[in-house]
Amino acid sequence: MAREPCPGEAAHGEIRIGVSRCLLGENVRYDGGHKRSAFVTETLAPFVRYIAVCPEVEMGMSTPREPIRLVRGEDGPRLRGVNSGKDYSAGMRRFAAKRVAELRGLDLHGYILKKGSPSCGLFRVRV
Numbered sequence: 474m475a476r477e478p479c480p481g482e483a484a485h486g487e488i489r490i491g492v493s494r495c496l497l498g499e500n501v502r503y504d505g506g507h508k509r510s511a512f513v514t515e516t517l518a519p520f521v522r523y524i525a526v527c528p529e530v531e532m533g534m535s536t537p538r539e540p541i542r543l544v545r546g547e548d549g550p551r552l553r554g555v556n557s558g559k560d561y562s563a564g565m566r567r568f569a570a571k572r573v574a575e576l577r578g579l580d581l582h583g584y585i586l587k588k589g590s591p592s593c594g595l596f597r598v599r600v
């Protein structure tokens with residue numbers, strides 16, 4: 474069933490929001506789980522079109538997988554496996570450059586990102 478347009482949509486077109494895929498309830502986290510947000514999936518969903526992104530899975534990491542974290546390096550933060558110490562930085566940078574260019578082409582109105590994530594988090598991510 475088609476939804477009613479939200480306020481302002483008729484004048485400005487659909488509202489396109491990039492979102493961390495785990496917030497939609499998809500099992501993409503390192504532990505095989507999700508971080509479903511009722512606000513994202515129930516409150517806001519009728520009014521927007523989501524473009525889901527999971528950097529870790531889209532760059533080729535499996536689910537479940539080793540957790541990763543940001544570690545201070547000489548030339549800036551590095552993305553490393555918590556247990557193995559494997560450095561995922563180069564792969565993530567390659568993926569991000571390509572994916573960000575694609576997202577830029579979609580002219581998104583905003584993003585909803587999982588806080589604290591070494592891959593999705595924007596502010597106050599632990600290093």
Ligand code: SF4
Pocket residue numbers: 493494495496501502503526527528529530587590592593
């Ligand atoms: S990389 Fe982002 S979308 Fe994927 S599981 Fe982690 S926080 Fe969620």
